[in-house]
Amino acid sequence: MRRVRYYAYGGPEVLTVEDVEQPVPHAGQVLLRTEAVGVNFVDTRFRRGPGSGSIFQRPLPGRPTGDVVGTVMQTGPGVDPRLTGRRVAALAEDTYADFVIAEARWLANVPDSLDPGDASTLAMSAPVALRILRAAPLNRGDTVLIHAAAGGIGHLAVQLAKLLGAGIVIGTAGSSDKLDFIRTVGADFAVDYAQADWPDQVRAVAPDGVDVVLDAVGGPVLRSSLDLLAPFGRAVVYGAANGELEQIPVGKLFALRSVTGFNLTAWRHANPGQARHEMDEIANLFEARQLRTTVHASLPLSQAAIAHEIIESRSHTGRILLLAAASMPAM
Ligand SMILES: NC(=O)c1ccc[n+]([C@@H]2O[C@H](COP(=O)([O-])OP(=O)(O)OC[C@H]3O[C@@H](n4cnc5c(N)ncnc54)[C@H](OP(=O)(O)O)[C@@H]3O)[C@@H](O)[C@H]2O)c1
The missing domain is CATH 3.90.180.10 (Medium-chain alcohol dehydrogenases, catalytic domain)
Structure with a gap:
């Protein structure tokens, strides 16, 4: 073979x-x-x-x-x-x-x-996309900021955020083609985070801050995202595409913000029954044509x-x- x-x-x-x-x-x-x-x-x-x-x-x-x-x-x-x-x-x-x-x-x-x-997507990408939203946790009506939203996990997270009842979904990406794509999969706003003023663009659509951030980019993107969180806002960090782990200043959390980490292997160990159930849940969403890759x-x-x-x-x-x-x- x-x-x-x-x-x-x-x-x-x-x-x-x-x-x-x-x-x-x-x-x-x-x-x-x-x-x-x-x-x-x-x-x-x-x-x-x-x-x-x-x-x-x-x-x-x-x-x-x-x-x-x-x-x-x-x-x-x-x-x-x-x-x-x-x-x-x-x-x-x-x-x-x-x-x-x-x-x-x-x-x-x-x-x-x-x-x-x-x-x-059933074994990894979609279960990660679903679980990071639930880990936040995402509440109905929340404003959600999803980084690298045109990617394998990101484009599923945009759709799942809407299915779970998010209010406004803002996706980021690094090119105009990707921004168009993010809108086609359901994001309300698409922001080019390669531009220095991207946090201001997010603030323009979410002046009170965002409730949930999903980030696997890290570095300055994560740091700026913490500042964009509303009071009681939650960031879920599930990777670092730039290769280095970011230090999170504890002082940023005093403004009633929290940060949660996620890793699929750790999640499967911690709650195997729910992890397996979510793979079936996602298969059902695809079968019902509510989710698409x-x-x-x-x-x-x-x-x-x-x-x-x-x-x-x-x-x-x-x-x-x-x-x-x-x-x-x-x-
Ligand atoms: N925690 C877990 O269990 C788990 C499991 C699987 C994957 N992950 C992580 O989830 C993230 C998404 O995975 P994926 O497979 O769906 O990847 P992907 O989103 O299809 O591709 C990665 C994207 O990250 C963006 N990016 C931002 N900064 C980058 C940099 N410095 N170098 C390269 N790309 C950069 C790029 O999009 P733009 O061009 O739009 O910036 C790139 O297309 C990855 O960081 C991965 O390591 C975590």
Whole structure:
């Protein structure tokens, strides 16, 4: 089978397509035949290695993670064999491959009606988008500021904020195409945070401050966002795209503001029942056509390097997919 790994840190060209034996599932695991893989920003950072920022360090060889959608072909010891043949989604390692090993306990059920793009968000992107809103927590009528709102998680968070009853949703992004896109997925206002006066633009539409901020950018964006919080405003920090963790001055919290952190792995450990329930909840929203994923590009598995180039160019809106040969549209 084909698999993509990297053996040195560097640009997208270090991604190497190789021919290897199909892996075997161990205890608690399943073997999936890949249909599609959602490519995530974080793997472009891991691939760059030292220099990407202190939070993005991973050992070699690089085994790209991703949001795989596929069919269970084989179950390992201790796993219900009736899972065989089921269409599922999983967040796993070594996912840019024709066959992928995943943990059975964190498989998301994928209804047949879901296309690969929607299905690719069930294990990670959409559960993160939903949980960061609930972690805030978002209350009905709240004004919400969502950074990097055109991205894989961001464009789902905009839609979910509206579904959960947000009042005004403000999305930020770094280009005019992305700002147009953010509006099409439901944001009331779109602000270019590459412009120095972006906080003033947010204040213009939310003069009393924002109730909720979702941030995975960090640095000056996070610092300015804390100043934009209304009394009792809540910021949820779930990443730092710029690679370094920001220090939060405690003094900023005295103005009745709070900051919560979120990480999917920690959440799954802390509340596995609710974490699993939310994957089903999201599948139902997709089935009911209340939520939709925008796929920016679908590429063959062998073009993983192009997928990484697109993400690093910061030009993508929504999701980038790698498709296994059988899922590629006929030419
Ligand atoms: N806590 C968790 O459990 C968890 C799980 C998965 C992902 N994450 C984090 O969630 C965030 C979104 O993930 P995603 O896969 O959906 O990515 P994405 O939003 O599709 O891509 C990242 C976006 O971040 C923006 N950005 C801001 N500052 C940047 C910088 N210095 N360098 C590069 N991009 C920058 C860019 O959008 P603009 O061009 O519009 O600025 C870029 O397109 C990431 O920070 C990721 O690490 C957290």
